[in-house]
Amino acid sequence: MSVLEVLSGVLLAAGALAVLSGGVGMLRFPDFYTRIHAAGVTDSAGAGLILLGLLLRVDAWSTAVRLLIILLFLALTGPTATHILAHAARRDGVPMWREGDPRQ
Amino acid sequence: MSLLDRDSTRAASAQQHPRRKSIMRFLRTVPFPVVFWLLLSGHFEPLLLALGALSVAVVCWLMRRAGLDHQSVTVAFALRLPRYFLWLSGQVLVATYAVVRKVWSPRPDLRPVVESTPAAHLPELSQVVYANSITLTPGTLSLDIEADHIEVHSLERAGVDELREGRMLSRVRRTEARR
Amino acid sequence: MIFAVMAALLVTMVLTLLRAFMGPGLYNRILAINTFGTKTVLFVAVAGFLFGRPEFLDIGILYALVNFVATVAVLRLTHYRELLSEAEGGERG
Numbered sequence: 001m002s003v004l005e006v007l008s009g010v011l012l013a014a015g016a017l018a019v020l021s022g023g024v025g026m027l028r029f030p031d032f033y034t035r036i037h038a039a040g041v042t043d044s045a046g047a048g049l050i051l052l053g054l055l056l057r058v059d060a061w062s063t064a065v066r067l068l069i070i071l072l073f074l075a076l077t078g079p080t081a082t083h084i085l086a087h088a089a090r091r092d093g094v095p096m097w098r099e100g101d102p103r104q
Numbered sequence: 105m106s107l108l109d110r111d112s113t114r115a116a117s118a119q120q121h122p123r124r125k126s127i128m129r130f131l132r133t134v135p136f137p138v139v140f141w142l143l144l145s146g147h148f149e150p151l152l153l154a155l156g157a158l159s160v161a162v163v164c165w166l167m168r169r170a171g172l173d174h175q176s177v178t179v180a181f182a183l184r185l186p187r188y189f190l191w192l193s194g195q196v197l198v199a200t201y202a203v204v205r206k207v208w209s210p211r212p213d214l215r216p217v218v219e220s221t222p223a224a225h226l227p228e229l230s231q232v233v234y235a236n237s238i239t240l241t242p243g244t245l246s247l248d249i250e251a252d253h254i255e256v257h258s259l260e261r262a263g264v265d266e267l268r269e270g271r272m273l274s275r276v277r278r279t280e281a282r283r
Numbered sequence: 284m285i286f287a288v289m290a291a292l293l294v295t296m297v298l299t300l301l302r303a304f305m306g307p308g309l310y311n312r313i314l315a316i317n318t319f320g321t322k323t324v325l326f327v328a329v330a331g332f333l334f335g336r337p338e339f340l341d342i343g344i345l346y347a348l349v350n351f352v353a354t355v356a357v358l359r360l361t362h363y364r365e366l367l368s369e370a371e372g373g374e375r376g
Contacts, residue, residue, distance in 0.1 A: 012288050016287055016292070018204065019291050019292060019295050019325070023294065023298035024208070029207075032314070033245070034259065035311065037245060039317070041200055041242045042295065042318055043321050044196050044242060045196055047321060047324075050329065054329065058337075060337065065143050066343075069143070070324065070328060070343050070344055074321065076236070077347065079236040080239075081354045082245065083246055084355065086246075086257065087247060087248060088361075089310040144344075
């Protein structure tokens with residue numbers, strides 16, 4: 001096993017952990033806005049780590065370019081979609097959870 | 105800027121230098137779809153190149169029609185962007201660690217707050233980059249963008265305080281600054 | 284390692300779908316579907332590597348785009364008037 005493979009394995013493992021944490025957080029967190037933060041863990045860190053981990057095992061430059069483009073798209077569109085969603089929810093009056101409130 | 109305003113300014117500038125302005129605009133818009141198409145395709149037969157040119161033309165027409173070609177990314181900005189991305193991914197990793205710990209802790213101590221962080225006198229592009237960076241970092245989320253501040257929802261007060269220190273903001277400013 | 288990542292992605296997809304079924308409300312569901320889409324893109328990319336077929340990545344790019352457009356379109360359907368008035372009121376829509 002080369003250094004690159006080990007490094008890629010570490011990145012993939014960290015990415016898998018981040019993705020899983022995001023999914024669990026989506027179920028555990030108490031309201032819509034906090035769940036957005038959990039989803040953000042998967043969307044930014046999880047996606048980035050997994051794609052970088054895959055980037056270290058490519059053997060053709062066209063594959064690497066495609067991975068980078070996916071990474072760029074996700075980094076651009078993810079936060080934008082999340083922002084519109086949160087903005088619309090706030091305008092719609094989705095209640096915000098404070099410490100001590102029951103789960104929603 | 106309202107749609108009407110944009111149309112009238114465009115009409116006014118078109119009267120001043122009709123040809124030159126639209127050609128400059130075209131030249132600044134075209135390279136992006138061309139490079140994108142070439143990267144994704146990797147084929148150079150005449151038929152495919154013709155189809156590619158056609159699709160680039162359609163994309164340019166659509167961008168012009170949507171009024172998106174009035175601003176463009178400068179070369180200097182594009183060159184400074186990777187460094188900002190590197191710094192940002194470091195921040196994202198640190199913030200991710202904090203949120204992941206909250207997710208797995210048996211009793212997550214969440215104290216969500218909504219505060220505003222100053223973001224005055226930012227050009228449009230920097231505003232987009234800044235708000236997107238806030239949302240991209242787990243633990244903070246931009247709710248509303250006003251002219252001089254951004255409303256931020258954060259999992260705990262520390263997140264907003266860190267934004268107010270302004271390290272991210274000054275980095276964003278430096279990234280777009282023209283020299 | 285790739286198998287572990289695929290397993291984590293699959294488990295997370297199931298969790299996200301649970302959230303989408305449970306709701307409550309429209310926004311929780313849209314958020315869950317949006318995250319599900321991101322995970323699908325990752326899954327397609329990882330599957331491409333597992334089967335040694337990098338062409339899957341093209342599908343991934345397409346899916347990332349469609350996912351974003353779908354989220355915006357759903358919000359646009361439910362908030363058509365609001366987004367329009369916002370775009371005209373000087374804020375970025």
